[in-house]
Amino acid sequence: MDSVVSFAGWMPAGLQNAAxxxxxxxxxxxxxxxxxxxxxxxxxxxWQNRCPHRGMRLSYGIxxxxxxxxxxxxxxYDGTGxxxxxxxxxxxxxxxxIRAKAYGxxxxxxxxxxxxxxSSEPPPQISGTWMPCRTMQVNRSLTGLAEVxxxxxxxxxxxxxxxxGQLRVAGLQxxxxxxxxxxxxxxxxxxxxxxxxxxxxxxxxxxxxLRGHLERPIAA
Amino acid sequence: MSPDDFTASxxxxxxxxxxxxxxxxxxLRLLSQxxxxxxxxxxxxxxxADGRPCMVQARYGHVWTTLMDKPRALYDMPEFLEEGRxxxxxxAIGVLCSGLRAVENFLDMAHFPFVHTGILGxxxxxxxxxxxxxxxxxxxxxxxxxCCFFQPMAAATATxxxxxxxxxxxxxxxxxxxxxxxxxREGAWDLIGLFIQPTEEDACIAHSFVLxxxxxxxxxxxxxxxxxxxxxxxxxLENQVPRKLPIDPRWEMxxxxxxxxxxxxxxxxxxxxVWGTAKLAEAA
Numbered sequence: 001m002d003s004v005v006s007f008a009g010w011m012p013a014g015l016q017n018a019a020x021x022x023x024x025x026x027x028x029x030x031x032x033x034x035x036x037x038x039x040x041x042x043x044x045x046x047w048q049n050r051c052p053h054r055g056m057r058l059s060y061g062i063x064x065x066x067x068x069x070x071x072x073x074x075x076x077y078d079g080t081g082x083x084x085x086x087x088x089x090x091x092x093x094x095x096x097x098i099r100a101k102a103y104g105x106x107x108x109x110x111x112x113x114x115x116x117x118x119s120s121e122p123p124p125q126i127s128g129t130w131m132p133c134r135t136m137q138v139n140r141s142l143t144g145l146a147e148v149x150x151x152x153x154x155x156x157x158x159x160x161x162x163x164x165g166q167l168r169v170a171g172l173q174x175x176x177x178x179x180x181x182x183x184x185x186x187x188x189x190x191x192x193x194x195x196x197x198x199x200x201x202x203x204x205x206x207x208x209x210l211r212g213h214l215e216r217p218i219a220a
Numbered sequence: 221m222s223p224d225d226f227t228a229s230x231x232x233x234x235x236x237x238x239x240x241x242x243x244x245x246x247x248l249r250l251l252s253q254x255x256x257x258x259x260x261x262x263x264x265x266x267x268x269a270d271g272r273p274c275m276v277q278a279r280y281g282h283v284w285t286t287l288m289d290k291p292r293a294l295y296d297m298p299e300f301l302e303e304g305r306x307x308x309x310x311x312a313i314g315v316l317c318s319g320l321r322a323v324e325n326f327l328d329m330a331h332f333p334f335v336h337t338g339i340l341g342x343x344x345x346x347x348x349x350x351x352x353x354x355x356x357x358x359x360x361x362x363x364x365x366x367c368c369f370f371q372p373m374a375a376a377t378a379t380x381x382x383x384x385x386x387x388x389x390x391x392x393x394x395x396x397x398x399x400x401x402x403x404x405r406e407g408a409w410d411l412i413g414l415f416i417q418p419t420e421e422d423a424c425i426a427h428s429f430v431l432x433x434x435x436x437x438x439x440x441x442x443x444x445x446x447x448x449x450x451x452x453x454x455x456x457l458e459n460q461v462p463r464k465l466p467i468d469p470r471w472e473m474x475x476x477x478x479x480x481x482x483x484x485x486x487x488x489x490x491x492x493x494v495w496g497t498a499k500l501a502e503a504a
Contacts, residue, residue, distance in 0.1 A: 089347070
């Protein structure tokens with residue numbers, strides 16, 4: 001398993017079911033504002049969250065077939081990011097230079113992973129079948145999975161890099177795949193997947209208690 | 221950052237007279253500065269944080285102030301003197317974007333079918349025909365004319381779809397007025413405008429008004445129409461990245477329909493406007 005998941009490489013950006021077919025959603029990783037959308041072909045794409053025309057967030061866009069239409073002026077981009085249609089000028093063939101900026105985007109371990117397009121890291125490959133369980137927002141800046149679990153427990157995790165790992169949680173039949181999506185000053189998202197439906201409820205309770213633990217006030 | 225000279229040299233609307241009840245001090249923001257406005261009899265007095273007074277004038281249904289001792293004159297709108305028009309104000313709406321973005325959005329027709337769907341446009345008629353943009357050098361203002369667009373319900377008085385003709389005027393970096401063919405009076409124009417109070421470089425309060433020939437709609441229905449439209453715009457304005465207006469032409473990619481936006485950005489740049497704009501170095 002590849003170990004580099006810092007933002008030079010691949011980062012968790014959400015559970016697979018956060019971007020359903022035909023929808024576009026927003027993900028923030030550090031300072032990067034990203035639109036993740038899924039076409040009818042089932043493929044998830046991750047793009048810089050601004051239309052090249054007037055900067056509107058593409059996470060508000062409309063997905064039709066395998067194209068994304070910006071909500072502001074209807075500029076429509078094909079699945080690779082190229083502008084295919086400008087409604088204000090229906091007869092115009094959009095110049096090839098108009099492109100949404102794409103990130104690398106793969107799905108593995110029940111989660112969506114993104115990397116900046118200039119990254120040369122190979123994408124993560126997480127073995128086994130994982131079922132999306134729950135995402136929690138944590139109002140605390142986090143610098144990695146070790147900080148989430150605490151130094152004493154960090155070695156419990158089978159690390160998949162600084163931002164994700166597999167661990168055993170008391171009371172669960174299978175393992176939990178836990179990923180941290182850092183959002184800088186906005187805090188972080190914690191994403192959890194489980195190995196089967198029998199663990200969904202307990203894993204959900206566990207991640208809630210994890211958030212409570214992380215958000216406890218710390219005496220100065 | 222303190223405002224550039226051009227931005228600082230203007231008058232700004234801070235509310236309607238009725239927004240300042242007798243004896244109540246209202247702390248306000250203008251151009252990243254604290255000011256306080258208080259009604260005293262027939263006047264509204266405005267002072268800076270250090271107690272120095274600001275000049276004040278009442279025009280176009282609003283109270284205007286300026287941070288300069290020698291501001292440039294407030295532009296004329298002779299339509300406010302015409303008989304038979306009604307002035308309806310639609311409130312002061314805070315928006316988390318540069319006021320320059322709000323002006324630019326107001327000048328834009330291409331978004332009507334997508335943002336004001338079923339009211340100012342429909343997706344089946346998205347085309348923006350060529351229109352004229354000119355600079356009035358004497359008054360230093362921008363006009364966009366011969367702007368034609370298919371609208372299913374162009375105004376509160378409209379009863380069906382029609383090609384509506386517009387003119388747009390930008391006489392001030394934070395004011396813009398739309399002249400729209402009046403559906404009930406041949407040859408007349410109805411006015412709709414925004415007086416923007418820029419509070420910060422990337423935040424503003426929009427004071428909007430309509431000045432129309434209309435005997436059938438109540439003030440409330442005109443207000444609801446305008447507020448409905450503006451709240452649809454606000455959702456866009458608060459989701460444009462960055463919140464300040466990029467004026468470097470290499471940053472955001474325009475097309476022919478954006479001729480008025482291009483002229484507006486050029487005009488701001490030519491006048492040395494920096495406050496409220498995004499620098500290319502800030503691009504992601």
